[in-house]
Amino acid sequence: QQQVKQSPQSLIVQKGGIPIINCAYENTAFDYFPWYQQFPGKGPALLIAIRPDVSEKKEGRFTISFNKSAKQFSLHIMDSQPGDSATYFCAASSAETSGSRLTFGEGTQLTVNP
Amino acid sequence: EAQVTQNPRYLITVTGKKLTVTCSQNMNHEYMSWYRQDPGLGLRQIYYSMNVEVTDKGDVPEGYKVSRKEKRNFPLILESPSPNQTSLYFCASSDRGRGQFFGPGTRLTVL
Numbered sequence: 001q002q003q004v005k006q007s008p009q010s011l012i013v014q015k016g017g018i019p020i021i022n023c024a025y026e027n028t029a030f031d032y033f034p035w036y037q038q039f040p041g042k043g044p045a046l047l048i049a050i051r052p053d054v055s056e057k058k059e060g061r062f063t064i065s066f067n068k069s070a071k072q073f074s075l076h077i078m079d080s081q082p083g084d085s086a087t088y089f090c091a092a093s094s095a096e097t098s099g100s101r102l103t104f105g106e107g108t109q110l111t112v113n114p
Numbered sequence: 115e116a117q118v119t120q121n122p123r124y125l126i127t128v129t130g131k132k133l134t135v136t137c138s139q140n141m142n143h144e145y146m147s148w149y150r151q152d153p154g155l156g157l158r159q160i161y162y163s164m165n166v167e168v169t170d171k172g173d174v175p176e177g178y179k180v181s182r183k184e185k186r187n188f189p190l191i192l193e194s195p196s197p198n199q200t201s202l203y204f205c206a207s208s209d210r211g212r213g214q215f216f217g218p219g220t221r222l223t224v225l
Contacts, residue, residue, distance in 0.1 A: 006156070034213045043118075043204050043216030044157065089156055100145035100164050101172065102214060104157040 006105025023090035030092040118217035137205030146188035150201040
């Protein structure tokens, strides 16, 4: 059973647009929510992560918004560029496993057109 | 250079022929994991290890074995591979409470 649901499955935006990828989780024990970026032929790379004690975290053009009551979190990419075209995965983990036990969403394939 | 290495990167084998995919990390990370990636399913954790000689099942452990005899190595063993284990496999390592660092992947085809 998928414990982290991610949407949309694919997303196409124009350069400069703000793509938003959403994730919802079920397990209230989750307390660490990372996002990974994967380019074709490469392994996923950690992009940004958030813990539920804050509602938003920004790193450069990437922002995570977190809604604990709704059990949802999302990734926003400001001023998107063609080089951001990749597959993005959300994930979740609980304190019990200190981040070693990760549950991933299904992934979103993002295309940023020039 | 900090990295996770996997070997082989590509493997074509036949049903029932035992194989091992090696994984090694040079960052002295405590935790290591194996994932498989399939279209539409994202990444699913097979096994993970929080310490030497300590391993636990992830979401899809059936048909796989692992061992953690040394901190840096975490091999994945398929004792009797089947076609439904055709997939892209990733090894990852991390420290407590930090994001996981992934290897380059191993593409396995079981005929």
